[in-house]
Every structure is written in structure tokens, then in C-alpha cells.
Amino acid sequence: MSRDVKAGRLSPEKIAQNYADLHPLLSGHEAAVESARCLFCFDAPCTEACPTGIDIPGFIRKINSGNVRGAAVTILDSNIMGATCANVCPVEELCEQVCVKNTAEHRPVSIGRLQRYATDHLFEIGGQPFERAEPSGKRVAVVGAGPAGLSCAHRLAMRGHEVVVFEAREKSGGLNEYGLAAYKMTDDRAAREVEFILGIGGIEVRNRKALGVDFSLKELRREYDAVFIGMGHNAVNHLDMDHEDDPGAHNAVDKIAAIRQQDLNDIPVGRRVVVIGGGNTAIDIAVQIKKLGAEFVTMVYRRGFAEMGATDFEQEVAQTNGVLLKTWATPERILVDDEGVTGVRFEYTQNDDRGHLVGTGETFDLPADQVFKAIGQHFDENPLEADDCPDMDRGRILVDENRRTSLDGVWAGGDCVAGADLTVVAVQDGKLAAESIHRYLTDGAAHG
Amino acid sequence: MADLSCNIAGVRSPNPFWLASAPPTDKQYNVERAFEAGWGGVVWKTLGEPGPPIVNVCSRYGSVDYNGTRMMGLNNIELITDRPLEVNLAEITAVKKAWPDRAMVVSLMVPCNEKAWKDILKAVEQTGCDGVELNFGCPHGMSERGMGSAVGQVPEYIQDVTGWCKQHSDLPVFVKLTPNITDIRYPARAANAGGADAVSLINTINSITSVNLDSFSPEPSVGGKGAHGGYCGPAVKPIALSMVSEIARDPETAGLPISGIGGISNWRDAAEFIALGCGSVQVCTAAMHYGFKIIDDLVDGLNNWMDDKGHANLEAFRGKAVPNVTNWNELDLNYKTIASIDHDKCIECGLCHITCEDTSHQAIGRRKDENGKRWYEVIEDECVGCNLCYLVCPVEDCITMVEVDNGKPYMNWGDHPNNPMRN
Incomplete structure (x- = not known):
């Protein structure tokens, strides 16, 4: 049986329409009406829920008064990647979930969309609102030009330090550039944001430079006054079963990156597609494949809807785009023929009396032209093995509340340390680390 | 700063x-x-x-x-x-x-x-x-x-x-x-x-x-x-x-x-x-x-x-x-604007029509086109440029008041022929 996989299942017009912005920019009138709904709460729950602590009522009031540039600066002062976060933050589980208007009017203020209104305005009018302090003469190395690394670099540059960022990939931006769904990050938003961040000056990015290949942590510690590691997840989880690398079986993150980097009309997709996983990455790949014209897309998760990593909103996006969400089933084996993958056999699952997930022994087969694995990613410490290696904890770099590692002069943040794997959390890690590094460099205090 | x-x-x-x-x-x-x-x-x-x-x-x-x-x-x-x-x-x-x-x-x-x-x-x-x-x-x-x-x-x-x-x-x-x-x-x-x-x-x-x-x-x-x-x-x-x-x-x-x-x-x-x-x-x-x-x-x-x-x-x-800020007497009576409706932006609420029809100068007509879309049209000869339609329109920039060059020179009430107290 030959697998039915091809590009251009839909017309370019239809694909462009499918990939239109998930959260389109508000008009001026919409922004005025929506901002007027904000009560300007004191000790605002939304601000408390934001990992970067953005003064949300403050920026919304500025939008309402027509001080839109000021609103953007308020946002970026706490979260330099506020523009990306406006589009990709799971606001339904953060700021908007706790908005007092949920109680008052059963509908939160659209904080995410107002944040986008403000930050888009600033990028439109241009200019860098942040200034650098007097040069400190100190140099800091940052490993990884993702949200954590760039956030750290920008704050360090503001404090007057010189920063060199080492990035393994061709482009900077990390998951903002390679890892988010294209209908959330339209056009060249990620690249423009990187350009804006670097616009402060004092930050040199060296692309295609990988830790463990082109340089070592030892060298960085010798040559720089401090080091920040923001390498993110650098490896994907495997099913540990036969044929998972056969033709037709893919890692979701690779395909998501390809969709972001290539012409959408050139991306081959199967007629029948199976996605294994229950997180937002699984949703991102399932929805994007469906939007490219796959006929049957089934996302299979081993537990129930409530246990899914994907938020309710993301589940709804998948469902309204025609993705079938199948719960309580776990892959048993990948089905193949001479040409590659033909489907996946799943075993039904349930929780036993002690709440442990167990198979029921019954199975079903899902035929598939393409299978995507989205069962998580992890931090692989291999690049550090023959090097200075900080203490690890459950597979991630161990850090304290200031994001200091066990190695003197080395900080870490983002997905390579513990915490929610969100852009906004990575930005906060980078910011806190930068402030700690700044104290360390200026006070000479060993515990910054 | x-x-x-x-x-x-x-x-x-x-x-x-x-x-x-x-x-x-x-x-x-x-x-x-x-x-x-x-x-x-x-x-x-x-x-x-x-x-x-x-x-x-x-x-x-x-x-x-x-x-x-x-x-x-x-x-x-x-x-x-x-x-x-x-x-x-x-x-x-x-x-x-x-x-x-x-x-x-x-x-x-x-x-x-x-x-x-x-x-x-x-x-x-x-x-x-x-x-x-x-x-x-x-x-x-x-x-x-x-x-x-x-x-x-x-x-x-x-x-x-x-x-x-x-x-x-x-x-x-x-x-x-x-x-x-x-x-x-x-x-x-x-x-x-x-x-x-x-x-x-x-x-x-x-x-x-x-x-x-x-x-x-x-x-x-x-x-x-x-x-x-x-x-x-x-x-x-x-x-x-x-x-x-x-x-x-x-x-x-x-x-x-x-x-x-x-x-x-x-x-x-x-x-x-x-x-x-x-x-x-x-x-x-x-x-x-x-x-x-x-x-x-x-x-x-x-x-x-x-x-x-x-x-x-x-x-x-x-x-x-x-x-x-001047006295009314010094305003230019020959200054002229008329309303203009952007039909692509119109959401068909009809407020511009009814307020003009009932309370002003009957200068906005209404009809339906062949698709049933409500269509409001400024009757330029009747429009006195009062701003009412522009003020009641709920859509940003849908109705604008457009300045008309009528070629007439500045003239205030003091010089106007209708003014019985004219100099």
C-alpha cells in the first residue's frame, strides 16, 4: 500500500486563509471599547498571575487614554518578549483566567489581544525605548538565543554589560522562531522581535555555534565574567518502540519548525494522520497539518481530557478545526510495510484502583500515512558531559531563586531548568538571572 | 523626554x-x-x-x-x-x-x-x-x-x-x-x-x-x-x-x-x-x-x-x-463641510439616517441594494454639515465630515446680508 503523502492538498489561497492570524489585531475602536472594560483593579489578580508581573491594568489604562506607546513600554519593561507572549501565552490559564470580569460579566478583559495592540503599535512606529547604562566593562556569555537567552541579554545590555550570545541554529529566537504554530506567529514576527531586542546595542549574536561542538562551558567561564545557559529542550522524547524512525514517522517539533521555515505550499502532508501526545505541541502539529489539507487527523492521548497538557482553549482550537481527539489509548506498536509506516496500533487504557494508568488489553488500529510523535522534550546534558557540568535535578539544570547554578559565575533559565515550559516563564528566568548577574558583577558579591 | x-x-x-x-x-x-x-x-x-x-x-x-x-x-x-x-x-x-x-x-x-x-x-x-x-x-x-x-x-x-x-x-x-x-x-x-x-x-x-x-x-x-x-x-x-x-x-x-x-x-x-x-x-x-x-x-x-x-x-x-476660541459672530458663515459615508465600513445600523430624518435636515436617504444590504446615502444638497450623523455613527472613520471648497470668501454675521444690523 503506498502512502498518500503530498504537498499542495489545498489551493494556496485556501492555505493562506487557513493560516490567518488566530488572534487578529484589534482595531482602534475595539481597543478603546475593550480597554474601557478594565476596572484598573488594585493588587490586580492578572498581574499576580503573569509570570513576568506585567502591570496589566496600568498598560490597559494607557491604551484607553491613547498613550499606546507608553502601554507598550510598560509591557516590555517587565517582559521584553511581550509581543510574542501576547500571541502565544496561554492567557486562559494565566492573566485572563483570574480577571475579575469573569465573575462580573462571565467574560475576561481580552488582555492578550490588548497587549498585542500595544506592542504591535510600538513595532510599527519603531524606536528602542530602553537605554543602556554606562558601560561596565564586563562581558557576559549567553548560550542560546531563545526567549530566556535574549531576555537575559537585553537586561544585561540595559545594565551596561557587553553580551555575546551563542546560538546553535541558523536563526535567533529559539522556539519563537522554530517552535510555535504559524497561525499564532504570522509573518516575520519572531525575527522582528529579535531585531528589536538587539536594537538596544551591546549584544553580539554568533549563530551556528553549538555548545559541546564549537566551544565549551569551561572556555566561556574562563573568557567571560559570567555565563547564562538558556539552551531550552535540546532533545525529544522517544516512544522506544520499533519503526519509530521509519519513513512516515516524524517528530512533531521538526515538522513544526519546517512549517515555520518553508513555503506552506511545499509541505507534504498525509491524507490520514495520527498524532501521539496530549500537549500543546500535539495540538500545534495536528491543527497545522489539518489546515494544510490532511483529511483525517486523529490526536491520541493516553489519559483523559482533564489530564491533557493542552489547555481547554487549545483543545477547542483542535476540535473546531476538525481534529479528532481520542483519549484513553496508548500506542502499542507502529504498523509498517515495505515502504514505511501504515498506521499505529493502540491499546485502550484506564486508571486502576490506585490511580495508575494501565492497559485494558484491548487494541485498535488507526491507519496513517504520517505519524507525528509529540510526547515531550527534554534537556540533554550530553554537550556538558566532558565539560564543567552544573548539578542537575530530575534531568534539568538545578538553579536557585535567582537562577544561579551550582557553578560559580554560571546561571541558567528557560526550559533547561525546572518550571512551566512557557515563553513567558523563560523570559522571566532570563530577566531574574540578568539582575542577579548584574549584582554579582557590580557588587562583587558572591551570592548576587 | x-x-x-x-x-x-x-x-x-x-x-x-x-x-x-x-x-x-x-x-x-x-x-x-x-x-x-x-x-x-x-x-x-x-x-x-x-x-x-x-x-x-x-x-x-x-x-x-x-x-x-x-x-x-x-x-x-x-x-x-x-x-x-x-x-x-x-x-x-x-x-x-x-x-x-x-x-x-x-x-x-x-x-x-x-x-x-x-x-x-x-x-x-x-x-x-x-x-x-x-x-x-x-x-x-x-x-x-x-x-x-x-x-x-x-x-x-x-x-x-x-x-x-x-x-x-x-x-x-x-x-x-x-x-x-x-x-x-x-x-x-x-x-x-x-x-x-x-x-x-x-x-x-x-x-x-x-x-x-x-x-x-x-x-x-x-x-x-x-x-x-x-x-x-x-x-x-x-x-x-x-x-x-x-x-x-x-x-x-x-x-x-x-x-x-x-x-x-x-x-x-x-x-x-x-x-x-x-x-x-x-x-x-x-x-x-x-x-x-x-x-x-x-x-x-x-x-x-x-x-x-x-x-x-x-x-x-x-x-x-x-x-x-472666538465669539460666534466671528465664525465664517461660508465655511462648508458635508458628510461622507464609507460604505465598506458601514454596519447598517441606520442611526445616521433616522437621526437626520427625524431631528435634522433629511439629508441621509436609505435604500436596499439588490442583495438586501441597507444603503445610506448623503443627499449633498440637503446636508448642512451639522456633524450629527458623524457623532452618532458607532464605527470609527465610517462617517467623516469633508471640507468643501465652495469658492466663497470668509464672511461672518457682521457682514452677512441677512443681518439687519449689518454695518
């Missing part, structure tokens, strides 16, 4: 945003919180004579809500400070010492005799304050005792009291004017004649916010009864702007420094008052609605706007709108 520093009648502050004399400025605790938040100055809540302080009622405030938005207008029946004079004086002294760069103006109201004013001025001068504001505006309670607006409504009294204050003190004297009069220029001229260094306006407007239709008590209600109170908040801003402009362009008072008050809620409101000639602006209701933190956007928003427009400091745009 623009320079927001302000100097009005010799009173300096780092920005033009002062808290008006009112509950937010009644105590050291409040005022220090305001200064910590970044306010440029305060007018301390009105002090009265030594002796037993006045007594306030319960309740004190009433609100006019508008379509779900709270406090479009606010009314109060609170009197001057109800704390002992010596406590206020000690706190003013302490605050001014701790915050020397902020404007500290003290509001005063004592009976209408020279000795009372001389005595209070001597006491107040000891605090190190930057100026005094004579409360000739309070429209309730105190006016019935011959003070507040009872003085402010009689220009001769204003002139006399202002004169006494100038005679017995070197402090800059701000005269706070009541809007509860027919022509604001008369009390302003009196203040000017008495030697006032500045005027502050507007004080609150006589008002009853509502009537409770169950109890038939006016609001705010004090045990089922109510008295008229002073109205303020966003609703009064247009009245205040007009009164400010009258003083700014009156030949007798032109150049007299003005501290603008009346519904200032955001930096745009403030910029408008300054454009009409105000040197500083005073805020109360917005702070009482949201707390002192609103100063962030007041300062940041004004700063960003000034940077955008290239105004380096407040003087660069202060009074810029004054020459554009």
Missing part, C-alpha cells in the same frame, strides 16, 4: 498634576502616598477657623453612572476639613519639609472679615507652604454660613477678600472660582482686581445626582433627606473648559495664571486645559475612582504626546488653543 516641570504664579512643581483640595488631600497620610506615587503637588483640603471643627454628615457622595460605567459624574455634600486646625498645620509643615520639590498650596475658607483672613494667613505662613487658595467655590453647607460660593457669587466680596490676603501675606494667592454664576468673567476680573496671583476653576456645580424612586429621597441620602451637592468628574469637563477659555481670552484677565480643574481624568484632558492656557491642572474624581496610581499615565502619556509633537516643555503649547 519633554520637560514637564511647572511654574504657576511662582509655585513650582515637577509636573503640572496637582490633587485638588478635597478628601484625597485632607491628611498627611494621603498626601504622602500621593507624592510617593509621583503627583506634582496638592492643594490641601480647605482649612477653616480655629476652634471646634465642622461636622460632616453620612452619607456624602452620589454618583451618576452611565451605561454601566461608574462615576461619570460625582457629587459630594462634604464640607471643609473636619480635623482641628493645629493638626492640619502641623501635618502640612511636616509634609512640605519632607517633600520640598512638590507644590504645597493650602486651601482656606474663613468668615468674610479682614481679621479672620489675616489670622489664618499668619498661621498658614508658618507651615512653609508655597501658596494659598481661597475657597470661594464650595456650593453647599459653607455657603449657607456666608462662606464658599456665597462669597464667590459676589464679585465685590472676592475683590475685598483677595485684597486682604495680598495685603497680609506674601504668599501667592490662588482664587478658586465657583461655576454657579452666570458669567465667569466677572468673578475672575474681581479676583484680578484684588491682586490675585492666579485663579483656580471650576469648583463643583450645584447638583442632585438622582432621586430614589422607592423612597423619593434625593441622592446622596442622609436618612431619607438630601441637599444639593457639588458636581464634578468627567461630566463637567466641557463646562470647565469653556469657563477657562473665557478667562484666558478676556482682555481684562488675559495672562492671569489659571490652575485648571474639572473632570480631568487622563493626560489628554490635562493637555486640553493647558492648551486653553492653564499653568497647572488639578485632579480629584479620577483619583477618588482609581487611586493615586493614575499619575503614571498622566505623566507618561503627556510626556509621550509632547515628544511626538515636539513640545519641549509646557510653555511650548500652553495657550495654543486660546486664539482659536
Whole structure:
């Protein structure tokens, strides 16, 4: 049986329409009406829920008064990647979930969309609102030009330090550039944001430079006054079963990156597609494949809807785009023929009396032209093995509340340390680390 | 960054945003919180004579809500400070010492005799304050005792009291004017004649916010009864702007420094008052609605706007709108605009049509096209350019008023053939 996989299942017009912005920019009138709904709460729950602590009522009031540039600066002062976060933050589980208007009017203020209104305005009018302090003469190395690394670099540059960022990939931006769904990050938003961040000056990015290949942590510690590691997840989880690398079986993150980097009309997709996983990455790949014209897309998760990593909103996006969400089933084996993958056999699952997930022994087969694995990613410490290696904890770099590692002069943040794997959390890690590094460099205090 | 520093009648502050004399400025605790938040100055809540302080009622405030938005207008029946004079004086002294760069103006109201004013001025001068504001505006309670607006409504009294204050003190004297009069220029001229260094306006407007239709008590209600109170908040801003402009362009008072008050809620409101000639602006209701933190956007928003427009400091745009306020008689009767509807933006609500049809000039026709889309069309020959359709249209930039070059020269009523009094 030959697998039915091809590009251009839909017309370019239809694909462009499918990939239109998930959260389109508000008009001026919409922004005025929506901002007027904000009560300007004191000790605002939304601000408390934001990992970067953005003064949300403050920026919304500025939008309402027509001080839109000021609103953007308020946002970026706490979260330099506020523009990306406006589009990709799971606001339904953060700021908007706790908005007092949920109680008052059963509908939160659209904080995410107002944040986008403000930050888009600033990028439109241009200019860098942040200034650098007097040069400190100190140099800091940052490993990884993702949200954590760039956030750290920008704050360090503001404090007057010189920063060199080492990035393994061709482009900077990390998951903002390679890892988010294209209908959330339209056009060249990620690249423009990187350009804006670097616009402060004092930050040199060296692309295609990988830790463990082109340089070592030892060298960085010798040559720089401090080091920040923001390498993110650098490896994907495997099913540990036969044929998972056969033709037709893919890692979701690779395909998501390809969709972001290539012409959408050139991306081959199967007629029948199976996605294994229950997180937002699984949703991102399932929805994007469906939007490219796959006929049957089934996302299979081993537990129930409530246990899914994907938020309710993301589940709804998948469902309204025609993705079938199948719960309580776990892959048993990948089905193949001479040409590659033909489907996946799943075993039904349930929780036993002690709440442990167990198979029921019954199975079903899902035929598939393409299978995507989205069962998580992890931090692989291999690049550090023959090097200075900080203490690890459950597979991630161990850090304290200031994001200091066990190695003197080395900080870490983002997905390579513990915490929610969100852009906004990575930005906060980078910011806190930068402030700690700044104290360390200026006070000479060993515990910054 | 623009320079927001302000100097009005010799009173300096780092920005033009002062808290008006009112509950937010009644105590050291409040005022220090305001200064910590970044306010440029305060007018301390009105002090009265030594002796037993006045007594306030319960309740004190009433609100006019508008379509779900709270406090479009606010009314109060609170009197001057109800704390002992010596406590206020000690706190003013302490605050001014701790915050020397902020404007500290003290509001005063004592009976209408020279000795009372001389005595209070001597006491107040000891605090190190930057100026005094004579409360000739309070429209309730105190006016019935011959003070507040009872003085402010009689220009001769204003002139006399202002004169006494100038005679017995070197402090800059701000005269706070009541809007509860027919022509604001008369009390302003009196203040000017008495030697006032500045005027502050507007004080609150006589008002009853509502009537409770169950109890038939006016609001705010004090045990089922109510008295008229002073109205303020966003609703009064247009009245205040007009009164400010009258003083700014009156030949007798032109150049007299003005501290603008009346519904200032955001930096745009403030910029408008300054454009009409105000040197500083005073805020109360917005702070009482949201707390002192609103100063962030007041300062940041004004700063960003000034940077955008290239105004380096407040003087660069202060009074810029004054020459554009004229008498009706001087308006160009040949100036012509007509409405234009952008049909791509039209959401088919029909308000432009029905308001013009029922209440104006029948200049917007309606029809349906072949797809059933409602289609509203300006009948250009009938359109008088009144703005009504443009004002009721709920869609941004859907209806615009387009200037028409009719080739006719400027002509005002004085020259118009229809004018029987024509020169």
C-alpha cells in the first residue's frame, strides 16, 4: 500500500486563509471599547498571575487614554518578549483566567489581544525605548538565543554589560522562531522581535555555534565574567518502540519548525494522520497539518481530557478545526510495510484502583500515512558531559531563586531548568538571572 | 523626554498634576502616598477657623453612572476639613519639609472679615507652604454660613477678600472660582482686581445626582433627606473648559495664571486645559475612582504626546488653543463641510439616517441594494454639515465630515446680508 503523502492538498489561497492570524489585531475602536472594560483593579489578580508581573491594568489604562506607546513600554519593561507572549501565552490559564470580569460579566478583559495592540503599535512606529547604562566593562556569555537567552541579554545590555550570545541554529529566537504554530506567529514576527531586542546595542549574536561542538562551558567561564545557559529542550522524547524512525514517522517539533521555515505550499502532508501526545505541541502539529489539507487527523492521548497538557482553549482550537481527539489509548506498536509506516496500533487504557494508568488489553488500529510523535522534550546534558557540568535535578539544570547554578559565575533559565515550559516563564528566568548577574558583577558579591 | 516641570504664579512643581483640595488631600497620610506615587503637588483640603471643627454628615457622595460605567459624574455634600486646625498645620509643615520639590498650596475658607483672613494667613505662613487658595467655590453647607460660593457669587466680596490676603501675606494667592454664576468673567476680573496671583476653576456645580424612586429621597441620602451637592468628574469637563477659555481670552484677565480643574481624568484632558492656557491642572474624581496610581499615565502619556509633537516643555503649547476660541459672530458663515459615508465600513445600523430624518435636515436617504444590504446615502444638497450623523455613527472613520471648497470668501454675521444690523 503506498502512502498518500503530498504537498499542495489545498489551493494556496485556501492555505493562506487557513493560516490567518488566530488572534487578529484589534482595531482602534475595539481597543478603546475593550480597554474601557478594565476596572484598573488594585493588587490586580492578572498581574499576580503573569509570570513576568506585567502591570496589566496600568498598560490597559494607557491604551484607553491613547498613550499606546507608553502601554507598550510598560509591557516590555517587565517582559521584553511581550509581543510574542501576547500571541502565544496561554492567557486562559494565566492573566485572563483570574480577571475579575469573569465573575462580573462571565467574560475576561481580552488582555492578550490588548497587549498585542500595544506592542504591535510600538513595532510599527519603531524606536528602542530602553537605554543602556554606562558601560561596565564586563562581558557576559549567553548560550542560546531563545526567549530566556535574549531576555537575559537585553537586561544585561540595559545594565551596561557587553553580551555575546551563542546560538546553535541558523536563526535567533529559539522556539519563537522554530517552535510555535504559524497561525499564532504570522509573518516575520519572531525575527522582528529579535531585531528589536538587539536594537538596544551591546549584544553580539554568533549563530551556528553549538555548545559541546564549537566551544565549551569551561572556555566561556574562563573568557567571560559570567555565563547564562538558556539552551531550552535540546532533545525529544522517544516512544522506544520499533519503526519509530521509519519513513512516515516524524517528530512533531521538526515538522513544526519546517512549517515555520518553508513555503506552506511545499509541505507534504498525509491524507490520514495520527498524532501521539496530549500537549500543546500535539495540538500545534495536528491543527497545522489539518489546515494544510490532511483529511483525517486523529490526536491520541493516553489519559483523559482533564489530564491533557493542552489547555481547554487549545483543545477547542483542535476540535473546531476538525481534529479528532481520542483519549484513553496508548500506542502499542507502529504498523509498517515495505515502504514505511501504515498506521499505529493502540491499546485502550484506564486508571486502576490506585490511580495508575494501565492497559485494558484491548487494541485498535488507526491507519496513517504520517505519524507525528509529540510526547515531550527534554534537556540533554550530553554537550556538558566532558565539560564543567552544573548539578542537575530530575534531568534539568538545578538553579536557585535567582537562577544561579551550582557553578560559580554560571546561571541558567528557560526550559533547561525546572518550571512551566512557557515563553513567558523563560523570559522571566532570563530577566531574574540578568539582575542577579548584574549584582554579582557590580557588587562583587558572591551570592548576587 | 519633554520637560514637564511647572511654574504657576511662582509655585513650582515637577509636573503640572496637582490633587485638588478635597478628601484625597485632607491628611498627611494621603498626601504622602500621593507624592510617593509621583503627583506634582496638592492643594490641601480647605482649612477653616480655629476652634471646634465642622461636622460632616453620612452619607456624602452620589454618583451618576452611565451605561454601566461608574462615576461619570460625582457629587459630594462634604464640607471643609473636619480635623482641628493645629493638626492640619502641623501635618502640612511636616509634609512640605519632607517633600520640598512638590507644590504645597493650602486651601482656606474663613468668615468674610479682614481679621479672620489675616489670622489664618499668619498661621498658614508658618507651615512653609508655597501658596494659598481661597475657597470661594464650595456650593453647599459653607455657603449657607456666608462662606464658599456665597462669597464667590459676589464679585465685590472676592475683590475685598483677595485684597486682604495680598495685603497680609506674601504668599501667592490662588482664587478658586465657583461655576454657579452666570458669567465667569466677572468673578475672575474681581479676583484680578484684588491682586490675585492666579485663579483656580471650576469648583463643583450645584447638583442632585438622582432621586430614589422607592423612597423619593434625593441622592446622596442622609436618612431619607438630601441637599444639593457639588458636581464634578468627567461630566463637567466641557463646562470647565469653556469657563477657562473665557478667562484666558478676556482682555481684562488675559495672562492671569489659571490652575485648571474639572473632570480631568487622563493626560489628554490635562493637555486640553493647558492648551486653553492653564499653568497647572488639578485632579480629584479620577483619583477618588482609581487611586493615586493614575499619575503614571498622566505623566507618561503627556510626556509621550509632547515628544511626538515636539513640545519641549509646557510653555511650548500652553495657550495654543486660546486664539482659536472666538465669539460666534466671528465664525465664517461660508465655511462648508458635508458628510461622507464609507460604505465598506458601514454596519447598517441606520442611526445616521433616522437621526437626520427625524431631528435634522433629511439629508441621509436609505435604500436596499439588490442583495438586501441597507444603503445610506448623503443627499449633498440637503446636508448642512451639522456633524450629527458623524457623532452618532458607532464605527470609527465610517462617517467623516469633508471640507468643501465652495469658492466663497470668509464672511461672518457682521457682514452677512441677512443681518439687519449689518454695518
